[in-house]
Amino acid sequence: MTDTSPEIERMMRDKIMARSGEERFVMGAQMCESAREMVKASLPPGLSEVEQRRQLFKRIYGKEIDIGMGVALLIYKE
Numbered sequence: 001m002t003d004t005s006p007e008i009e010r011m012m013r014d015k016i017m018a019r020s021g022e023e024r025f026v027m028g029a030q031m032c033e034s035a036r037e038m039v040k041a042s043l044p045p046g047l048s049e050v051e052q053r054r055q056l057f058k059r060i061y062g063k064e065i066d067i068g069m070g071v072a073l074l075i076y077k078e
Contacts, residue, residue: 035060036056036060039056039059039060040052040056042059043055043056
């Protein structure tokens with residue numbers, strides 16, 4: 001469902017596509033980080049870092065990624 005008129009959708013797409021590839025990439029990365037922060041804010045307080053990462057992973061990816069990959073990502077530290 002969309003409540004945005006085709007004219008407005010076209011205008012927004014044109015504005016986004018007028019930006020450089022680098023700018024669009026940065027916008028996407030910022031949106032992804034914002035989404036991660038919103039999910040983290042919804043987690044129960046007091047979780048250990050590992051449990052927080054596990055629940056974040058589960059909420060974002062669900063069953064889409066093999067559990068072995070999930071374990072590897074939990075172990076990896078930024």
